Amino acid sequence: MTEQNTGGGVGSTGGRTLPRLFSGLPRVTVDHGPTWKARSIEVLHLMTSLALALFYLVPGFVLVVSATWIGLTIATPWQEALPIRVWHELVVDVVVFVVLLPPAATLIARLGCTVQRRRLGTVFGIVESGAPDPLADDTPLLRTWRFVYGRDAWSMVAYTTIAGLHGLLAGGLVVVLVVCGGASAAAALFGIAFVLLLGSPADLAGPLGLVVVGVLAALVGLRLTPYLVATEVLLHRVLLFDAPEVRVRRRLMHLQNSRLRMVDAAEAERTRIERDLHDGAQQRLLALTMTLTRARARVASDPERALELITEAQQESKEVMDELRQVARGLHPRVLTDHxxxxxxxxxxxxxxxxxxxxxxxxxxxxxxxxxxxxxxxxxxxxxxxxxxxxxxxxxxxxxxxxxxxxxxxxxxxxxxxxxxxxxxxxxxxxxxxxxxxxxxxxxxxxxxxxxxxxxxxxxxxxxxx
CATH class of the missing domain: 3.30.565.10 (Histidine kinase-like ATPase, C-terminal domain)
Structure with a gap:
């Protein structure tokens, strides 16, 4: 995916993009306003990433559990004859750890990627269109197999794991610096008030130091927040969107849909011009022709009336010219070409x-x-x-x-x-x-x-x- 700065001079942390059908260039951005508000939204976004990180790590954890069981089972010495109860437990374990857990991991990873794509579209204005499926004509069984065990499915497991680790790191850092630092400073202020009321001035050193450290930590965290958000966006862009073949296929879809909309727009414009000419200029030209015909019929018998009709026709011709000029102005005004x-x-x-x-x-x-x-x-x-x-x-x-x-x-x-x-x-x-x-x-x-x-x-x- 090719991403451009969606700020347009009004910020870069949030927005919505045009068109929703395409991935690629963010087109329309709604900004969050002042810097303090943007910082607050960035902090909340990273805290949300921290909460989602636990969910993103589930597929990797499930696969680790499944692989661990398989490894231990293979490494365990087998006896020639196993009790029926042991065979029953083994079959249940195989069903759980081999049959159920791996597809559960890929499906949860797909869900995590869907959630993340929604967040990218809502917060950053990065919207993805589904790439054309080169195997769309496969049988339903093959499509289901590829959906659960295909390359994209395992790639999503890797993505959600990396996204979860990044969310833990970035979100945890923000929580420690901004939230904990701010809360510590606020609590220290109450402590200072309590000391001033009931304690001695010598007891102020600790709360004052905690206020200074808490405020500095919060400021550092707020300073780091845009960079953490930027690294998250870069990570998502690279892992979710930047496969070259997918980018090319999306670009082809983008061009196809854009071309169709341009054709529709051209047809709508042609219809508008035809309607304007039919309802306006064409009717006036018909009236002008009839007026000139009447004037021609009266030239010999009633010259004065013929002159009035010619004057009326002249006025109608000016109105027709003005109307045609209005129609042409919507296409390409002469003043734009000349000046x-x-x-x-x-x-x-x-x-x-x-x-x-x-x-x-x-x-x-x-x-x-x-x-x-x-x-x-x-x-x-x-x-x-x-x-x-x-x-x-x-x-x-x-x-x-x-x-x-x-x-x-x-x-x-x-x-x-x-x-x-x-x-x-x-x-x-x-x-x-x-x-x-x-x-x-x-x-x-x-x-x-x-x-x-x-x-x-x-x-x-x-x-x-x-």
């Missing part, structure tokens, strides 16, 4: 029913494709604001983000900010999937910071030379 994004964005902002402030910092024009994608993103974002946000003010900003020294490409960053109700959900018909597809077609990314009641910040990063 660039810096001139086209104010025009798009001027059509919005809410006040829009435009802030553009572009010393030169990006590629025409990048400009078109950014213009489309801005129009779609403003359309979403109008339909869903109930905002009173919107800001549209465009800037060039220089690439880092490691050879990264320059980006055209478009940011649309509103003060509406927030809570943008790609599943509720907000058009974010279509916008994501348009950006993904040029290897761009889409990040959305949209807490409930806190407005929405949409950030689109588009390669400068797309």
């Amino acid at each position: 660039g994004l810096a001139s086209a964005l104010p025009v798009a902002a001027g059509r919005a029913p809410v006040p829009v402030r435009v802030d553009i910092d572009l010393e030169e024009r990006p590629s025409p494709r990048a400009e078109a994608v950014a213009y489309y993103a801005a129009c779609e974002a403003l359309n979403n604001v109008t339909k869903h946000a109930r905002a009173e003010e919107v800001t549209v900003a465009a800037e060039r983000v220089r690439g880092a020294a490691r050879g990264r490409r320059d980006l055209l960053r478009l940011t649309v900010t509103d003060d509406g109700v927030g809570g943008a959900d790609p599943e509720s018909g907000t058009g974010l999937y279509g916008l994501w597809d348009r950006l993904d077609a040029v290897d761009g990314t889409l990040n959305v910071h949209s807490p409930e009641g806190g407005g929405t910040v949409l950030t689109a990063d588009i390669p400068w030379e797309a």
Whole structure:
């Protein structure tokens, strides 16, 4: 899986991604807000990892128990004749330790991987799609065998074991430093108050030292928390998603689904244009033709009336031109082609029913494709604001983000900010999937910071030379 920073300038510890059907690039991120809140969520996340670590270690423990029994049984000298009772116990042990425990371990490991993938999608915005199954045409018996004893099943046992060990280490460290350190400092403060009330000042040295040590431990733990979370994400990415053949297959699925959605979007756009032309421009052109026909019939008998009809036809022709211009503007405005994004964005902002402030910092024009994608993103974002946000003010900003020294490409960053109700959900018909597809077609990314009641910040990063 190829993961990118989902923060978009608003944080990197939580979010949801677009689209849910794909693994790969996190697209839409909902940030947790201020740093202290993010730190709290990170601590809770690592404590959850500590609790889940015991569950993740169960498959490995089950296999160790099973292997230990098999080894001891093989190493035990066999007698030629065993009592019936011993044979009965041996059969029961074989059923338990050989027949039941290994598949139980792989099934529990699959459950653990499912839980972890859900956590990755909910917390970090990393979503996986199921890779195509090359043996999907196998018989049900073979599929069941592979599901329980296949390579993926044993890989999941190894993953859950490693994830459990990491959860014990990282979560335990956070609990010791942050939770225990903070609790010790709080308890020492009560001890100081008790000493001041009933004891002597000489007894303050111990509680004061404990307060200092507890606070320092908590601060160190909070400082380490982002790095522990980052190592956990890296571990999960490498172990769960980064098999090259799986990554290629997911990419093919991603391209196939994205292509299908683009075809659907193109068909919907074609239908919209056809409807607009039929209901608007076509009817006006028909009326214009009839008006000119009437004027032509009256030129000889009633010149004044003919002149009035010609004047009416001239007005209708202007209205037709305006309507056609509105239709064409939704495809690719002339101002964008002639004067660039810096001139086209104010025009798009001027059509919005809410006040829009435009802030553009572009010393030169990006590629025409990048400009078109950014213009489309801005129009779609403003359309979403109008339909869903109930905002009173919107800001549209465009800037060039220089690439880092490691050879990264320059980006055209478009940011649309509103003060509406927030809570943008790609599943509720907000058009974010279509916008994501348009950006993904040029290897761009889409990040959305949209807490409930806190407005929405949409950030689109588009390669400068797309």
